[in-house]
Amino acid sequence: MSQDANSEHDDIAVVLPDGSELHVERGSTVEDVAYEIGPGLGSDTVAGRIDGELVAKEQPVTEDGARIEIVTDGADDYLEVMRHSAAHCLAQAVERLYDDVQLAIGPPTDEGFYYDFDDLDIDESDLGEIEAEMEAIIEADYDIEREEVSVDEARERLADQEYKLELLEEFAENGETVTFYSQDEWEDLCAGPHVESTGEIGAVKLEEIAAAYWRGDEANPMQTRVYGTAFEDESDLEEYLERKREAEKRDHRKIGNEMNLFSIQDVTGPGLPLYHPPGKTILRELESFVEDLNLDAGYEYVETPHVFKTDLWQESGHYENYQDDMFIFDVGDDEYGLKPMNCPGHATIFDDSSWSYRDLPIRYAENGKVYRKEQRGELSGLSRVWAFTIDDGHLFVRPEGIKSEVEQIMDMIDEVLSTFNLDYDVALATRPEKSVGSDEIWEKAESQLESVLDARDEEYDIEPGDGAFYGPKIDFAFEDAIGRRWDGPTVQLDFNMPERFDLSYVGKDNEEHQPVMIHRALYGSYERFFMVLIEHFEGNFPPWLAPEQVRILPISDENKGYAYRVRNEFDEFRAEVDDRDSTLERKIRAAHDDRVPYQIIVGDNEEEDGDISVRDRSESQEHGVEIDEFRDHLRTEVDQRRSAPTFLK
């Protein structure tokens, strides 16, 4: 923040978002720059970004070549600024209502904001009162004033705020002044930026209370964190709350329970899911889908045990690098470990034979169950577990063969994601600082991955330094039905494992060469992917996955016989007859509740004509359908793995 006195009067060039340059006096504020661009923009300026960092409009620009963005009312960044101000209102409200509260920090987040307090003893029932006070503060429309204050004066003002003083001492190292923001009787040490007045905060809602360590470090005291969110108006807030309710409705733990898909029970231990028949039915379909893809692509299935002697884990490096996440135990005089990854087993299989360059690539596949001892508090439903299954594949290829193999894998991943109608982004993660392998081979591998991506006209981000220590990788992030992003499929090159296991093949030159290993997963893990699918479809699985594909509903007892005869016509499917003694309305309701894709209704009319009525979850219905016609359609739909029922579309 301090400026070099000699450079105060020279000009610097700033770079605007459209790439153009603007010459301004060094030390001009963000607001000055905005006025240079146009007076209208200048007066609308709320805050700015300098080289990506959100700053107050009063922030001077000192660096030549700085990238400047202007934040105005209505911009995406404006929401972040406003939420920061909302956090201030929260702290002000709390200080009005409770005595001797220690303030910590209160930043905006992706979804809202929070403020951390110490010496504050409240529970969720107090949130209503605090929120009401915040609304009063917003209603009062206090001006939010920015003030530059010397460090010494700041020390005096913050005399009874221990955490703020701690922060102040750090900021004091960077300059001799700090900034305060105030509104009415309340003030806070804060870099900003903020909106002009509290009245600009449109709609706020306090959501929950949680605990957090001061500065996220568990050695520090624990504080009371209040989470809230703010929007420009009530309708945006309502939309956000609706989205949250939607996500809650789709919660795979709730739907998994309702549909009897899986359970995680006390007796069996945490993070160890049990799959019930309907859940395993879905998993088997998912398994057979990748199995088809793998076999078509020339993969060979292998199988390895769940546990190995730690000798193997020492050879692979897991013992050294991954031990904390492994289940390790003694058996007699030997030490064993549950496998956290499948690659060492596969490498060991490869190493058991000798190979010619003509044999490569070798492609091994396994639905391999692995065990990773995650922190207890991190476990959650199927999204974070101790035991999970990877649709794993390991390829042993010649360096010049990388490109065509990666291409093939990307085709397979595209096939998988498009089958579920999932859009995705691709990112290339390159060499991290700590890594193994020669420069030459890294360069070659990265350029091969790049050329694959370029050749496919794939748009991709480069994530520098984000690769695995053993090789670069391509990650796929896909988006579910309500816009959430998930990581799953991945292709990773590995120069480390072949080295550690001393893998080799004999080349054309009759010399030994080291193959490159490729790790790949199309789903990622079955558990994670299953979870995403449950939430993506909200349990309304497409016919090829649905545990019960068709339910036949006889209208009265008289039609039960015909219902079973129809059922026999659907032998190749998962079809049931609802022969309970209840009304048609009730049977239809039950079929909906059970999320069965198709209902076949049979009464006297159908029985006389020898046909059926077909209904789906969207309540569409067609009467007088020939049994063959529907059965052929359903067979096609299942064989093609269509992502939704289409008979009545």
Place this chain on the structure above:
RNA sequence: GCCGGUGUAGCUCAGACUGGCUAGAGCGAAUCCUUCGUAAGGAUUAGGCCGGGGGUUCAAAUCCCCCCACCGGCUCCA
């Protein structure tokens, strides 16, 4: 692991603050009545180590202590 919350029938929940009859309700299930034409027809019955263990008390789902599990949070630097 740490902080807060939660744990009662297959499911969703009441009862707990202020200890006291036999722990309730709805859904689901079973049985019976009804034989039904498009999202809940009626009746009856069964179903509970009130998460586990220990303690206080004449008496504990309820109060105290310990443990377990689940949910949320613990990265996003005034």
